[in-house]
Each structure stands twice: as structure tokens, then as C-alpha cells.
Amino acid sequence: MRRCYRRAIIAVLAGALVFTAAPWATRAATQTDAVHPAARVVTDEVGRRVVLPPEIKRVVTLAPNLTETLYALGLGDRLAGDTNECDKPAAAKTKPHVGEPQNPSLEAITALHPDLVLATTSINRIETAVALERLGIPVYTSDPHTVRDMLDSTARLAKLLGAGPQIEEIVPRLHERLAAVRARLADEPVVHVLFVVWEDPLITIGQHTFPADELLWAGAESVVLSKQNWPQLSLEEVVRLQPEYIVFAGHGSENAATELADLRARAIWKDLRAVQMGHVVDIGEEAVRPSPGLVDAVEHLALALHPDAFPDKSDTEKSKPE
């Protein structure tokens, strides 16, 4: 009797095995798609081989910074879809969304028929790129770690997408703007700042992050030296470090005045020297997004932290000490 049960169950399970195995057997045999004769083969920034179609007309971006980069290159019309997080520029919000950057819907991406999918190591997962490649959709992954890396990466993307000479001049222009900021700040002392990524819990930046590099370009330096990328900080440590300026990022409001009023109403914070002197800067979320918008953020920061170096512009400066 018992043996009878066992046999029956094993038969059912074996049947299930055969049933599910069938599609894979055929799939494995048809995996080797012939490479199109006019296709280009490039290596992306994480060393993966990418086979590109001769012409790239439809691009899906999997991160807000890539969407911004595409628009900055003036190639917004080639954007077939982006993520729920892509909110800049405003036109990006109207494109079809494919889900969250960390967990996009592979189906939604497939349905957009992209010629190329752009991903980045700072927010996307390797699993997504691997899964898309298995489906025969080319994925180019960017991996910038500094402001210069970002510009190099942007230049590579411009070339990859076959943008004309007019568009390839955009990146050299950005380099010039950075050089101009650096020239202005040549004789300025380095300002020590606390860069606040998140307020509660208090999260700041490590040495190897974009904002850290951005601060260097803007003639400043983080008071926190950490090898962790996004270290959590105790308020006690902030009191001990006494930063000259406090920089907030990613609040969207870009309104230093309300931020300052808020801090002045809070215990401990209100007694910090930087808060008492009104040395509070609020830069937008682009400061932590590796796109050409970083150059704007560098200019904005340089102006806010070194108003004396920009006598011609200091009337528009937002966080003027009282």
C-alpha cells in the first residue's frame, strides 16, 4: 500500500520535471543568435562585452542620472522609457516607466523594444543586466566614481549613441566650466563642511563618493573622513567636529532659508557654530546624481562656500551670512 503511494507521487513529480525541462532544452539550442553584420562590439565600463545594433534609436535608462545625461546630450527624443525615479528634466516624467531602478520589470523593458539599455553601478543591480542580456537586449553599464569619470562616461555615451559633432562638444564645454571654477578658487582657503545626505538617521559622505569629489572641486572638504561610502554619524561627533558649513542634499526644496529656520528651532543643532552663523547650504538632488548636472552643483557649491571669489555673482548667492 505505502509503496503504491510512493510510486504514484514519484511518477507525478517526474512528470512535472519532464514538463518543465522541455522548454529549456529547446531554449539552450536556440541561444546562439547570429551577430548582425553591421553590429558594433564595445566593452562597457564594468568590462562586459556589449553587441550594439548599427543604429541606436530607442534607449531605456535604468537610473535618474542616465536619464539626465541623455537629456543633457540633447538626445531626449531617443529615450523610449525610464524609471519611476527619473524626475529631471520634467519631460522624463512623461516617458513610459519600467519600475524602480533596483528592480525594473524586465517585461516592461522588453515591451519598449529598446536598441540599448543603459545601467549604472551606483544604483542598478548586476542581476538586471545579466537577465536582459540573456533576453538578447544589449546593456551598457557605466561606472563613474568622480566628477571627471562622469564627464568621461558622458563623452563615451555621446560617441556610443552616434551623436553628431555638435553634441560631442558638450562635454569639453563642461570641462571648461570646471576649470573656470578651479581658477577662481585658486587662492581660497579650503572650507570644512558637513555634507548631510539624510537627516534622521544622520548620514554623511565617505571619501570615495561623488559629493566628496564635488566638494574638492568647489574648494571644500568633508569634515568626516571615512572609507565607508555613506557612514552614519552621531550628533555628538558633529558637535566635536564643528564644521564651518553644513550642506544639505536631496531635499528638493533647495531653500536654505527654511532649512536654517528649521535647524535653529532644534536642540543641539541650533548651538552649532555653522548654524548660528547661518552657514547652511541646500543643493538639489543632482549633487548626488552622477550626471552633467554635477557641474551645476559644483558651481552652485563654489559660489555658496566662497562668495568672495565670485564678487560679480554674490548678489544671487542663496545662503548669505546675516
Next chain:
Amino acid sequence: MRPLTSRRVLWICAVLCAVLLLAVVIALRMGAYSIAVGDIVMTLVNGALGRRERIPSEFWLVVFGLRLPRIALGILVGAALSTAGAGFQALLRNPLADPYVLGVSSGAALGAILSLIAAPHTPGAIQATAFAGALATIAAVYFLGRRGGQIDSATLLLAGIVTASFLSAVIMFLMTTLSGRDLRGMAFWLMGDLASPPAVDLRWLYFLLIVGVGSMYTTASDLNLILTGEQEARHLGVNVSRVKLVVYVAASVLTGLAVSVSGAIGYVGLLVPHLMRMIFGSDYRLLIPASAIGGAILIVIADTLARTVVAPTELPVGAMTALAGAPVFIYLMRRRVR
């Protein structure tokens, strides 16, 4: 309750399989990319006959590239977790036992996090190390949970819970101190995620599933006797320590298998065995296969919901298993109380 005959077991399993097939068809139909039922049937028929040239390439991608592998993975994970849950509930004589109670998922999570630290960009590494972590935890808990050279349910439960808490603490420590590392995959892993197909051939995983469920099934009659009392079972000639060892190893390996390919998907292993007990009674000869198929049904439905409710955003399937399973569970429980 009517006496359990092999015929009844087969009939119930056949009905459950039919429900599973229905769930699979619905899951194949639903998604961000809309395909008509007729086109799905056409794609499946042509695909099964090896006539790929007759299928539009988009349909091929969506059906064979995306949906079927994901459904197959869901069936695997659901069956493994539910069978493991039924096994642990008997072994530990505790209705609250689920596949993760003895720390297998924590061990697998630790393995996963170590692979993300050592080799963050290697596809497949996370599953391999997670499985290794699960196996190491199974061995550690086994040696800690023995009493007089045999598995003792109470000691095993305590050893498992302590090991699980210890490993969770290590994971929290690592995640806090290594916040700069690329631990993004970890969040998905801890919530449970069917979106990334494993690098391993699914057929190997199904082979392990069949071995696990099959070996658990060989103990079904003995488990029924043990549940009436260990002393009585011994008098009736059941080798209690051997049965416990088989159930422990089979349930743990099944859990490790599921966890390493999909992360820790919650509730399935707890809900489904109880659901099946309420519907079909607690005879393990029926409960084990019914739980396996029931778990597969629940995961396929839950994952379809997770993919489609707020498409294109994908929700964690673990949240969906509770959302889909809990109301049914409460209904059946209240009906029985009345």
C-alpha cells in the same frame, strides 16, 4: 474523515495539479506586456514542437524568456518551502514552526552577504554561497541540537532559534559597518525575489526538489505514528531517530535550496501546511504532496499579483504571499472553530 486510500491521495493531487495548471495559465497571461490567450497557446504549442520560426520573437522572449522561467522558479520555491514547513512542524511538534525557524535562512543570508562583499559583480556567486551558508547552518544546528546522540525536538528548536538570532546579529553588524559596499542585492534577498533567474540550470534544482520531497515522503507513515507519541511509535517498531534525521535533513536542504535561489520568501512555509491540514486532514501521506503542490499554487498566484498590481513596479513576493494566503487561512480557521 474518510480513510485515506492511495486512490484518494492521487485524486486530490490531480485536482491540485489542475488548479496549479490554471494558475500557471493565468500567470502566463498577465504582465506588463499584454499577449492574448490565443497567442500564448500558439507560442506554447509551437515552442513545445520546436518550431520557433513560427513565433514572433517578442512572444518568444516574453513567454519562454521571462514568464515561464519565473513561474518554474516560483513552483520550485513554493513546493520546497511548503514541504519543508510541513516537515519542521512535525519534527519540532510546533504549529508555529516555519522553514526558517532553525536559522537556515539566516545562514544563507550570511553566505549571500559574504559573496556580495567578496565578489559583488559575479553572477551566480550569491546563490552558491547562500546554499553553502544554509548547509553549514544545518550542520551546526544538528550538532548543537542533539541530546544523547539523537535529535531532541526541544533542544533542536532552541539550538536553531539561538543560531538564527546569532547569525541575524552578525548580518546586522556587517550591513551596518559595510554600508559603503554594494549590498543593494541584499535588501531584495532578505525580502525574497523571483525576478532574477538563477545562473544554475533549473533542472538541477528540480532534481534536488524531487529528492527532498521524495525522501520526506518515505517517512510519511512513520511521521503519523510519531505525532501520536514517540513512545508509542517506538513500540510499534518505528525507528524514531532515523525518521527525525531524514525529516530534518530533507526539510533543511529544501529550505536551503529555496532560499538560495529566491531569498527568504515569508509565510508560504507556515501558511500552506496549515491550510492543507484544515482542508484535507493531518495525515502526512497526503499532507506532504498536497503541501508541495499547494505551495507552488500560492507562490505562482502571489508572484503574478506582485508583478501586476502596480505594474511596472514589482512588489516583493513575500508581502504578496501573506496578502494572498492570510485571508484564506483566516476563513478556514474561523470555519473550523465554529
